[in-house]
Amino acid sequence: MDQSNTPPDHRSPPDGAGRRVYEHLRTQIADGTLGPGAALPSTRALAADMGVSRTTVTTAYEQLSAEGFIVTSGGRVACVASPLAAHPAPRPARRARKAPPLSEFGRRVAAIEMPAAVPADAGHVDFLYGAVAFRDFPVLAWRRAYQAQLLRHQERLCYAPPEGDADLRRALRGYLARARGLRCDAEQIVVVHGSQQAIDLCARLLLDPGDRFVFEDPGYLMARRSFEAAGGRAVPVPVDAHGLVTSALADDRPARLAYVTPSHQFPLGGVLPIARRRELLQWATRHEAWVVEDDYDGEFRYGQRPVDALQSIDQDGRVLYVGTFSKALSPQLRLGYLVLPADLVPVFRQAKRLADRHAPLLEQRVLAALIDSGAYERHVRRVRRENERRRAALLEAVARHLPAQAHVGGTAAGLHVVLWLPWLAPADEPAIAAGARRKKVGLHPLSPLFAHGDADPRPRGAGFILGYASLDADAIDRGVRLLAAAIRAHASG
Amino acid sequence: MDQSNTPPDHRSPPDGAGRRVYEHLRTQIADGTLGPGAALPSTRALAADMGVSRTTVTTAYEQLSAEGFIVTSGGRVACVASPLAAHPAPRPARRARKAPPLSEFGRRVAAIEMPAAVPADAGHVDFLYGAVAFRDFPVLAWRRAYQAQLLRHQERLCYAPPEGDADLRRALRGYLARARGLRCDAEQIVVVHGSQQAIDLCARLLLDPGDRFVFEDPGYLMARRSFEAAGGRAVPVPVDAHGLVTSALADDRPARLAYVTPSHQFPLGGVLPIARRRELLQWATRHEAWVVEDDYDGEFRYGQRPVDALQSIDQDGRVLYVGTFSKALSPQLRLGYLVLPADLVPVFRQAKRLADRHAPLLEQRVLAALIDSGAYERHVRRVRRENERRRAALLEAVARHLPAQAHVGGTAAGLHVVLWLPWLAPADEPAIAAGARRKKVGLHPLSPLFAHGDADPRPRGAGFILGYASLDADAIDRGVRLLAAAIRAHASG
Numbered sequence: 001m002d003q004s005n006t007p008p009d010h011r012s013p014p015d016g017a018g019r020r021v022y023e024h025l026r027t028q029i030a031d032g033t034l035g036p037g038a039a040l041p042s043t044r045a046l047a048a049d050m051g052v053s054r055t056t057v058t059t060a061y062e063q064l065s066a067e068g069f070i071v072t073s074g075g076r077v078a079c080v081a082s083p084l085a086a087h088p089a090p091r092p093a094r095r096a097r098k099a100p101p102l103s104e105f106g107r108r109v110a111a112i113e114m115p116a117a118v119p120a121d122a123g124h125v126d127f128l129y130g131a132v133a134f135r136d137f138p139v140l141a142w143r144r145a146y147q148a149q150l151l152r153h154q155e156r157l158c159y160a161p162p163e164g165d166a167d168l169r170r171a172l173r174g175y176l177a178r179a180r181g182l183r184c185d186a187e188q189i190v191v192v193h194g195s196q197q198a199i200d201l202c203a204r205l206l207l208d209p210g211d212r213f214v215f216e217d218p219g220y221l222m223a224r225r226s227f228e229a230a231g232g233r234a235v236p237v238p239v240d241a242h243g244l245v246t247s248a249l250a251d252d253r254p255a256r257l258a259y260v261t262p263s264h265q266f267p268l269g270g271v272l273p274i275a276r277r278r279e280l281l282q283w284a285t286r287h288e289a290w291v292v293e294d295d296y297d298g299e300f301r302y303g304q305r306p307v308d309a310l311q312s313i314d315q316d317g318r319v320l321y322v323g324t325f326s327k328a329l330s331p332q333l334r335l336g337y338l339v340l341p342a343d344l345v346p347v348f349r350q351a352k353r354l355a356d357r358h359a360p361l362l363e364q365r366v367l368a369a370l371i372d373s374g375a376y377e378r379h380v381r382r383v384r385r386e387n388e389r390r391r392a393a394l395l396e397a398v399a400r401h402l403p404a405q406a407h408v409g410g411t412a413a414g415l416h417v418v419l420w421l422p423w424l425a426p427a428d429e430p431a432i433a434a435g436a437r438r439k440k441v442g443l444h445p446l447s448p449l450f451a452h453g454d455a456d457p458r459p460r461g462a463g464f465i466l467g468y469a470s471l472d473a474d475a476i477d478r479g480v481r482l483l484a485a486a487i488r489a490h491a492s493g
Numbered sequence: 494m495d496q497s498n499t500p501p502d503h504r505s506p507p508d509g510a511g512r513r514v515y516e517h518l519r520t521q522i523a524d525g526t527l528g529p530g531a532a533l534p535s536t537r538a539l540a541a542d543m544g545v546s547r548t549t550v551t552t553a554y555e556q557l558s559a560e561g562f563i564v565t566s567g568g569r570v571a572c573v574a575s576p577l578a579a580h581p582a583p584r585p586a587r588r589a590r591k592a593p594p595l596s597e598f599g600r601r602v603a604a605i606e607m608p609a610a611v612p613a614d615a616g617h618v619d620f621l622y623g624a625v626a627f628r629d630f631p632v633l634a635w636r637r638a639y640q641a642q643l644l645r646h647q648e649r650l651c652y653a654p655p656e657g658d659a660d661l662r663r664a665l666r667g668y669l670a671r672a673r674g675l676r677c678d679a680e681q682i683v684v685v686h687g688s689q690q691a692i693d694l695c696a697r698l699l700l701d702p703g704d705r706f707v708f709e710d711p712g713y714l715m716a717r718r719s720f721e722a723a724g725g726r727a728v729p730v731p732v733d734a735h736g737l738v739t740s741a742l743a744d745d746r747p748a749r750l751a752y753v754t755p756s757h758q759f760p761l762g763g764v765l766p767i768a769r770r771r772e773l774l775q776w777a778t779r780h781e782a783w784v785v786e787d788d789y790d791g792e793f794r795y796g797q798r799p800v801d802a803l804q805s806i807d808q809d810g811r812v813l814y815v816g817t818f819s820k821a822l823s824p825q826l827r828l829g830y831l832v833l834p835a836d837l838v839p840v841f842r843q844a845k846r847l848a849d850r851h852a853p854l855l856e857q858r859v860l861a862a863l864i865d866s867g868a869y870e871r872h873v874r875r876v877r878r879e880n881e882r883r884r885a886a887l888l889e890a891v892a893r894h895l896p897a898q899a900h901v902g903g904t905a906a907g908l909h910v911v912l913w914l915p916w917l918a919p920a921d922e923p924a925i926a927a928g929a930r931r932k933k934v935g936l937h938p939l940s941p942l943f944a945h946g947d948a949d950p951r952p953r954g955a956g957f958i959l960g961y962a963s964l965d966a967d968a969i970d971r972g973v974r975l976l977a978a979a980i981r982a983h984a985s986g
Contacts, residue, residue, distance in 0.1 A: 033670040039867065041671075045874060049672075099810070099836050100749065100781040103723070106698035109847065110840045122648055131651035143643060150636060155615055156963035157823040158624035177526040178534075179542075193686060197849035205599035226847050230596075256593065288593040317592070330650040332854035343592050347603045354602065354719050356690035360853070361825035374532065381538060470649035 017052045021060035024050070029070070029080055040070060040078040104209070109229050114221075125479035126442030129267075129416045129467035130331055136386060136469075137330055138379045141370060149365040162353035163345075164191025164337070165364040171371035172323075172337060179377070180298055181308030182321065184339050190348050191359045195296055195324040195336040199223045199259075201351055202292050202320055203230035205344075206257050214258035214289075216244055218449035220266045223259050223294065232256075236451035238458070239265055241409065243272035246279040257290040258283075262310045263298040267449055267465050268418055269410010271301075277310055284318045294322045299380050301413040302388050317341030325367065327415060327469070328380050335363060387415055393473035394466060397480035402487070415469035418446060421487065422461035426454035428490065429462050435486035435493075441479050443486075510545045514553035517543070522563075522573055533563060533571040597702070602722050607714075618972035619935030622760075622909045622960035623824055629879060629962075630823055631872045634863060642858040655846035656838075657684025657830070658857040664864035665816075665830060672870070673791055674801030675814065677832045683841050684852045688789055688817040688829040692716045692752075694844055695785050695813055696723035698837075699750050707751035707782075709737055711942035713759045716752050716787065725749075729944035731951070732758055734902065736765035739772040750783040751776075755803045756791040760942055760958050761911055762903010764794075770803055777811045787815045792873050794906040795881050810834030818860065820908060820962070821873050828856060880908055886966035887959060890973035895980070908962035911939060914980065915954035919947035921983065922955050928979035928986075934972050936979075 028034040041049070043057040050057070061078055064070045072078040102110060163169065169186040176182040192198045199222070207213060209231025215224055217236035224234055235255055238245045243265040249258075260280065262272035272280075284291050293310045301307065311321040324336035340348055352358065370376040391411060398408055398419065409418045424432070429445035436443040446463030447454040468476055521527045533539070536554065540547040554571055557563045565571040595603060656662065662679040669675040685691045692715075700706060702724025708717055710729035717727055728748050731738045736758040742751075751773065755765035765773075777784050786803045794800065804814040817829035833841055845851065863869040884904060891901055891912065902911045917925070922938035929936040939956030940947040961969055 028670060031670075031676070033667050041870070045871075048874065098781055099834075100699070100783050102840060103697065103699055103701045103704075105701075106840055106844070109698065109844045112843065112847075114843065114846070126649070128649070128651060131649040134647045134650055137650060139643060143640065146639065146643075147636065150632060150639075154627045156619070156621070156624040157627055157630060157825055158621060158963070159824050174526050177521060177524075183524070193849035196847070200848050204596065205602065206593075206596055208596045208598075211596075222847070229844075229847055288591060290593050331652050331850075332650055334849060334851065334853045341592075347595060347599055350605065350607065351599070351602045351722075353607070354605075354689070354715070354722055355693050355848075356686035356827060357824075358827065360827045360856070363853070377534075377538075381541065470651070 017050075018056045018059045021046070021050055021052060021057055022064065025060065025064060025070075029064075034080050036080055038080045040080070104231070105229065108231065112225055112229060114225060121440070124437075124440045124442050125471060125475045125482070127416075127444060127464070127466040127468065127479060128442055128470065129444060129465050130326070131467060131470035132327065132330060132415070133386075133470045133472070136383050138370075138375070141375045141379065142366065145366045145369045145375075146362070149362050149369065152365070160358045160361045160364075161349075162190075162358050163187075163349045164189065164359055165361060165368060167372075168364045168368040169337075171368045175371050175377070176309075176323070176339065179380075180295065180323075181312045182339060183312060185342075188340050188342060188345060190338045190340060190345070190352055191364060192336050192338060192352065193356070193359060194326060194331070194334045195294060195322045196222060196226070197334075197355070198320075198322040198324075198336055198338045199292065199294070200226045201338070201348060201355070202257070202290070202322075203227045203232065205347060205351055206290050207232045208256075212253060212255040214249065214255045214260075215451070216260060216265060217451045218267055218446065219259070220261065220294065220296075221449055223292075227257075227259065234451065239268050239270065241268070241270050242276065243268075243270035244276065244280065246276040246283065249280070249283045251283075251286070254287050255289055257292055259292045259294065260310070261294050261296065263295050263301075263307055264410070264413040266294075266296065267410070267416070267446060269412065269414060269416075271307055271412055272310070274313075277313060280310070281314060281316070281318065285316050289318070291319045292322060293319050296322070296324055297327045297414040298323075299328055300384055300387055300415055302384070302391065302411075311339060314341075317343060320344070328376075328383060333363065335359060335367065387469055390468045390471060390473065390476060391417070393476045394468050394480070397477045400477075401481045401484040416465055416467040419464045419466050420461050421463070424462035424487075424490075426450075426456065426460065426462055429454065429464065431493075432462065432486055432490050433464075435489055436483050439482040439486055441482045441486065443483060510543075511549045511552045514539070514543055514545060514550055515557065518553065518557060518563075522557075527573050529573055531573045533573070597724070598722065601724065605718055605722060607718060614933070617930075617933045617935050618964060618968045618975070620909075620937060620957070620959040620961065620972060621935055621963065622937060622958050623819070624960060624963035625820065625823060625908070626879075626963045626965070629876050631863075631868070634868045634872065635859065638859045638862045638868075639855070642855050642862065645858070653851045653854045653857075654842075655683075655851050656680075656842045657682065657852055658854060658861060661857045661861040661864075662830075664861045668864050668870070669802075669816070669832065672873075673788065673816075674805045675832060676805060678835075681833050681835060681838060683831045683833060683838070683845055684857060685829050685831060685845065686849070686852060687819060687824070687827045688787060688815045689715060689719070690827075690848070691813075691815040691817075691829055691831045692785065692787070693719050694831070694841060694848070695750070695783070695815075696720045696725065698840060698844055699783050700725040701749075705746060705748040707742065707748045707753075708944070709753060709758060710944045711760055711939065712752070713754065713787065713789075714942055716785075720750075720752065727944065732761050732763065734761070734763050735769065736761075736763035737769065737773065739769040739776065742773070742776045744776075744779070747780050748782055750785055752785045752787065753803070754787050754789065756788050756800055757794070757903070757906040759787075759789065760903070760909070760939060762905065762907060762909075764800055764905055765803070767806075770806060773803070774807060774809070774811065778809050782811070784812045785815060786812050789815070789817055790820045790907040791816075792821055793877055793880055793908055795877070795884065795904075800906075804832060807834075810836060813837070821869075821876060826856065828852060828860065880962055883961045883964060883966065883969060884910070886969045887961050887973065890970045893970075894974045894977040909958055909960040912957045912959050913954050914956070917955035917980075917983075919943075919949065919953065919955055922947065922957065924986075925955065925979055925983050926957070928982055929976050932975040932979055934975045934979065936976060 047054040047057045070078045169189040173186045203226045207230045213232045215234045311319040321339040426447045433443045444465045450456040536550040540550045662682040666679045696719045700723045706725045708727045804812040814832040919940045926936045937958045943949040
């Protein structure tokens, strides 16, 4: 038997091995890799790592200690001495002589202007949409289920199926039927890394560069950017208090897909009536177009049963339903799912496998266990009540602190409302947001979500998206009071 | 204040509300959404969900009970009666009248033939590459760190930065310098969903349809498929016992990137010598090409310190380094990272944000804590020793059970070797694998990893990839013994 590439078995130090160990550590200390106070590896571990004897390492440590770079005492692990030069050594310049080009997709991505996510400072009341309260997360139930799944024996740890864990898909099928009136087989479900990945996969698999897509105006910017990065051209269709104005869907500008939020239009909050739902599906059939239904907060409807998903009345297999755990659990989990027309299942599975193999298995199994035990639906009901209270506090605070002309839209569902200030102009929004920020209130203007920004030709006032799911009632009241002050200051400024 | 869309406050049941509740449950029972024995929601919960009174729900439950669909007793929660029709009702056909087309990317993905992942049956000894042992996972350390991070207070749960948690990137920077000789700023790191997402992002951002990419022949199929799905055309470059034969890089067939595994060539196992590393980087500079360095198992080198990453000698900012936690922890975690030339950082961050926002925050923080405390490196050393033992067991078993002409390659590093059977032909591989499978041994042929499969024109014998990281020494010995029997049976068959 010939074992090619087998390393030599002996580990006698090569010439100058002690010097090599010394220089290795010296460099790491000089450039900050091993910062002041950092523990050095044990002599045994470093000896094994560098393929030298332990004596060699000890000698190098002694040298470094003698030179004052490290501190050793008795049998304790050696530490880097402090203070040393606090800053790492300058690195070699990393600029390419002539950088190779990006792909066309890369150039489109690089050209997209996205507002940098500005994290709110601590202590701010941030009406950030998409954030949820830390204390709403079901820590105990999650921890218990996580521990159980962590200890659950597996024959080996290997890649899992791209479409997601079978138990989770089966549990989701039942949940979606109970909660969203959505009928599907578990086979139609693909588990993804949050709704953003669902949208990105739709963009990649369904749109070619130059293709048109119907987009709600105003609408969800991150979805629009994904479709544009794929080379799509947005066809903005206006939105009113009931969602997408389907009568404005033009027959002369064929589109490959429509991206819609029928359960709770983002951002304006309308719930699409059944007649418009039918009209949208008929349009899709007429144009051989796909419909991407983003049900981003469909669990949160107040005062009545949530409206069934658009997917539930789709007869032709045109609707791709997008669901997420970001609102009911946490946006930091990065877990969501697609419910696909049966024809699209194979290509989405394959694309998911190429994109990143599959969603993390342990978290999928935790979710499956929580849904199966009923804990997930109890949690959703509890959070829905919490958010109903927050919504009430917000409406009260607006009535208390803001002029009577202010009005609030989109309150029937979801985790945000839109605050309209009809006596102000869209162009006033940035100044008011800046004033609010100085008062420690995070405020998010509406205009960037319109296709034409604050140059939108339709007559409308200034508007702000007020997300409330991460705030308690006191913070909501304080935030609206400070926001009212910022509006007054703007008027008098 | 005008609250448009505010729902009515009263919840008096509409006409026939009881009927609606009844039909809702009746349908769910009929189609299996609520299977035999399933608990029904409490009357209070269902009443709240459907916006009807509790009395209405109770009446509906009584009706269902009277008809024998559900069972109620005393104050207990009602359950679906059994046995009922075991199979769900047939669903409406979901075929589109005429399905809208897929994108070009979608059609390429649909056309890719990938072997379905065949999970090994329980009890099989599977030499599956990429699997690791369940008992190697550091359950206690992981659980402790996970609990601590789960309880760590956050002002709100909101989206995290696309490039990954700052603590993890800082910890990784130190780890990579210590373990892989890799010098970078934490700013150059982007945390992704495993190395597959790193590869997919490279494919999307660096390759246009029709562009050529250099690919090791034989090489890692999932990477090749990602580049091909992006429309790239593979330029296979042969591999010998020392990795990529860089002298075979043609100057007359310009390529936009090269995908390489210099630390431990996949699958043949060579470690690329320094002269070839320099030649590869010079080629990249000459052709304005990128180099994607997949360091998929670089932590696992036996008998001497792991070879430093190719990235560490890159002066021109051409190398994109891909690292993963799949081998040292678990492939089911789906966590890896890119170390990018500084110029590429903004576009990769933006693309990651559009692809799926960011990697899950909690797991990132767990990893940061484990690296900072030194637990991660202690774990890697422990697993390296385990795998050194497994490798020794495998080499012993091959010597004991297989004919002397059999030889093993690529043993200096990694978690797999290649078993060569020079007296057999590549075309014999499937029959031997099938025979082994009948003996409960999972065996994975080498030929599919060659550009031309078993029609590869170079003279070579049959080969198999033997991954050993998920097996104990006994299973390895048993597996090789059964594999030897399968080879004998094939010869005499």
